[in-house]
């Protein structure tokens with residue numbers, strides 16, 4: 190005879206998915222307050238378009254041999270803009286590597302991103318006097334910066350500062366232990382921390398459904414005791430609204446949370462990748478229909494907040510800014526060779542002085 | 558001045574520095590209520606409270622990553638990893654982030670953190686509790702690797718490590734934690750990093766070691782003294798960056814050198830020291846530099862650990878080889 194199992198219901202979960210604009214840019218119900226501000230909405234659209242112009246330029250530079258491998262953010266611009274808008278200057282952003290729009294909004298000059306992918310560490314020296322100056326640089330080893338955010342947020346809490354830490358990572362990163370350790374521990378100290386999962390459906394060639402048996406990535410939050418939700422990451426209004434709510438909840442002492450922003454990587458993983466090897470053209474074509482820029486533009490036009498003349502001006506601004514960034518990057522002379530020693534330690538130990546001298550006297554080498 | 562064991566000196570340094578600098582926090586597994594599995598953090602929780610004495614979940618990657626995050630915000634984290642065999646999950650964080658952040662941001666950010674861990678064998682511990690990891694870290698650019706070998710150095714070097722603006726891996730000699738006591742003055746004075754210590758002078762042979770095997774090296778020097786051989790004993794103390802000047806100066810005087818390391822032989826830090834002596838001190842040598850080391854094997858479990866760990870006899874055997882080639886006049 191089987192004993193009667195004793196079952197305790199710990200939790201049941203629903204995963205909320207927020208979308209305000211359908212792919213045609215039609216509002217589905219009441220919009221959040223900021224959507225009534227025409228200037229603000231136009232500004233968000235402007236940053237989407239500027240980021241796309243930058244992205245296009247970066248790919249073009251790589252294709253013509255003037256930039257190293259570059260990870261495009263095509264189709265994912267709304268998530269970056271939403272981060273940039275949701276965070277206050279004093280907050281701390283810890284990006285993965287496709288949230289350029291957020292970095293631009295926080296003061297990273299476009300040429301810095303080009304310098305980075307162009308092989309120059311100075312690309313990560315974000316300028317003083319900008320919020321980006323206290324942000325983390327982009328992080329290539331997948332998900333490894335996410336548990337660091339626990340430490341950053343702990344420091345903020347220890348100092349009783351009204352600041353929030355936002356760490357972004359991709360869908361692939363949620364498969365790593367680093368991510369699990371961070372999400373599992375953040376609630377222990379009720380940290381002012383937002384985990385943003387930029388789910389662009391692909392980790393190079395591995396699709397989202399091959400990453401985990403979990404139905405959503407958002408639900409990974411629940412086991413750590415924190416709220417998790419999904420949002421349409423291509424709906425500018427929705428992703429900003431959901432992120433702002435998470436950030437302000439954290440600031441108000443409500444603790445950490447996780448937002449899974451659902452988007453699509455329209456470009457190859459990087460310029461060194463060829464996505465045609467592993468996904469169908471039809472899938473990509475269908476994803477273009479959900480493009481965040483097209484969607485917000487349609488909505489703005491529907492409200493008569495955007496004209497063809499506005500669009501023409503913006504396209505010209507985007508092209509000019511991207512070109513200026515490219516020129517600034519291309520005309521930046523390389524660092525002197527001994528610079529490879531100059532930030533290794535706060536002060537270079539005397540043991541390494543001879544190596545620095547050797548490099549210095551050998552003079553410049555390699556490409557510029 | 559109190560007579561303290563190494564573990565007590567470490568505890569004293571933590572108390573002293575946490576009292577002096579409110580930005581110092583300690584974190585790790587079982588370091589709060591339990592005072593650390595070796596009691597290195599005893600009393601810190603009661604004195605400084607749970608905000609600064611952080612019992613972490615059982616997640617070593619998180620411990621290293623949190624330390625990085627804290628250190629970027631001007632906090633001075635001192636993390637404990639219970640045994641160095643459990644440092645491997647920290648390697649990604651330390652090597653891909655802590656050592657690189659200053660360089661990759663061109664000085665905009667930095668990681669002034671310390672990760673402490675008991676290192677080396679000899680305490681009949683379970684599997685994975687007796688490894689020698691110093692070379693794993695010493696190979697990595699941008700890092701400091703510090704291995705104290707007596708109570709005063711444990712105290713003074715730990716203070717220096719905490720105050721250092723760059724990441725430090727601090728590997729403590731587990732089997733020497735309570736082996737002997739020596740005077741330690743709680744004066745808050747740091748000892749210099751990046752500097753080897755000549756702890757015994759002698760003109761016939763230079764014995765170089767660090768960490769736990771400093772104990773066997775000292776005993777070997779005692780045995781040699783009884784045979785009328787004066788050994789100069791050098792505690793490397795900071796493996797990275799390595800103070801070769803002190804070692805070369807000694808070798809120039811003695812013309813003979815044996816390096817003692819517990820880690821596996823191939824590619825160990827003794828090899829790095831020997832290569833430097835070959836490059837810069839060959840002409841002052843009367844005989845080849847010899848290594849008394851661990852073997853290129855997995856660290857055995859407790860029953861066989863003595864087979865592995867270089868003992869006094871193994872050191873004296875290498876010394877004998879040197880004197881066979883170059884007898885004392």
Ligand SMILES: [Mg+2]
Nearest residue numbers: 359360391392
């Ligand atoms: Mg992805």
